[in-house]
Amino acid sequence: MKSIMFKRTYSYWFLVPAGIVYLLIFLLPTILSFFFSLTRWDLVDWTFIGLENFRMFFREQSLAIGFQNTLIYAVVTCFLKVVLGLFLGVLLTSKLRSKHLLRSILFFPTLVSTIAVGIAFSMMMHPSQGLINSALAAIGLSGPDWLGDTKLALLSVAFVDVWKGIGFAVVIYIAGIVSIPTDYYEALQIDGGGGWHKFWSIIVPLSRPATHSVIILSFIGGLRSFDLIWTMTKGGPGFTTDLIASIIYKQYQGGFYGLSTAGNVILFLIVAVLAVPLNMYLNRKEVER
Known part of the structure; x- marks a missing residue:
C-alpha cells in the first residue's frame, strides 16, 4: 500500500514544474490584472478607485464601433478559415502529386512574424505604388485604396489575417481527414457514390471535430486580434478599423x-462569454452526432 502511495506521489512531482510555470505566467498575471483594473496606477504607485475604470471604459467614444469591428473581424476570419481550410484540406489529402510541396507553401505564412506580414502587405496595398494595384493597372483595372477606404480597410486586414493563418487550419483539417477510416470510402464506392457524395456524406460530417477546433481557435484569435490591425492601419482611417x-x-x-x-479584463470577459457557449454548443452537436 505504501509503495502504491509513493508511486502516485512520485508521479505528481513531475507536474510541479508545469504548475509553477502556469502559476507565474498565467494565473498570477490574471489575478493581478483583475486587481489593478480597480486602481489608478503607474509603474511605481497605485490608488484604489473601485469600478471607475470600467465606467470610463464604457464611456469611450470609439467603443461601440470597436466592438462591432471586433465581431465582424472575428466572424469573417473564422468563416473564411473554416471554408478555405476544409477545401484545401480535401485538396491536399487527394492524390495530387505536388501536395507535399503545397502543404509546405501553405503553412509557411504561419511561421512568419505577424508584424513582418503587416508591414509587407501595407506596402503591397499602397494605393499608387503597391504591388497589388500595379498588377491591376497592368491589366487595365484601377485598384482601390485598400487600407484608406473606410469600407474596405477592415476587410483588407481580415483577408491578410486569413492568408497568414490558413495554414494552421489546413493542418488541422488534414489531420482530421486522414484519420477517417477507409471503410467508409470503400462502402461508398460499392454503393456507386461519386466525389460529391464522398465530400458531403463522409468528409464533412466525420471531420467535424477538426471543424470544431478551427472555429474555436479562429474565433478567439479574431476577437483578440491586435498586432496585424495596428501594423497595417493603427485603427484608421478614423476609427473604422479599431478593434477592442x-x-x-x-x-x-x-x-x-x-x-x-x-479594458483587458472586459476583453477577457467578452471572449469568455462568446467562446464558452459556442464551444458548449459545438460539443453538444458533436455528441448528438
Whole structure:
C-alpha cells in the first residue's frame, strides 16, 4: 500500500514544474490584472478607485464601433478559415502529386512574424505604388485604396489575417481527414457514390471535430486580434478599423494604465462569454452526432 502511495506521489512531482510555470505566467498575471483594473496606477504607485475604470471604459467614444469591428473581424476570419481550410484540406489529402510541396507553401505564412506580414502587405496595398494595384493597372483595372477606404480597410486586414493563418487550419483539417477510416470510402464506392457524395456524406460530417477546433481557435484569435490591425492601419482611417484590443492599446499609450487594464479584463470577459457557449454548443452537436 505504501509503495502504491509513493508511486502516485512520485508521479505528481513531475507536474510541479508545469504548475509553477502556469502559476507565474498565467494565473498570477490574471489575478493581478483583475486587481489593478480597480486602481489608478503607474509603474511605481497605485490608488484604489473601485469600478471607475470600467465606467470610463464604457464611456469611450470609439467603443461601440470597436466592438462591432471586433465581431465582424472575428466572424469573417473564422468563416473564411473554416471554408478555405476544409477545401484545401480535401485538396491536399487527394492524390495530387505536388501536395507535399503545397502543404509546405501553405503553412509557411504561419511561421512568419505577424508584424513582418503587416508591414509587407501595407506596402503591397499602397494605393499608387503597391504591388497589388500595379498588377491591376497592368491589366487595365484601377485598384482601390485598400487600407484608406473606410469600407474596405477592415476587410483588407481580415483577408491578410486569413492568408497568414490558413495554414494552421489546413493542418488541422488534414489531420482530421486522414484519420477517417477507409471503410467508409470503400462502402461508398460499392454503393456507386461519386466525389460529391464522398465530400458531403463522409468528409464533412466525420471531420467535424477538426471543424470544431478551427472555429474555436479562429474565433478567439479574431476577437483578440491586435498586432496585424495596428501594423497595417493603427485603427484608421478614423476609427473604422479599431478593434477592442487597439482601443486598449491607445489608452495604454496615453498613460491610462488602470483604464487599459480594465479594458483587458472586459476583453477577457467578452471572449469568455462568446467562446464558452459556442464551444458548449459545438460539443453538444458533436455528441448528438
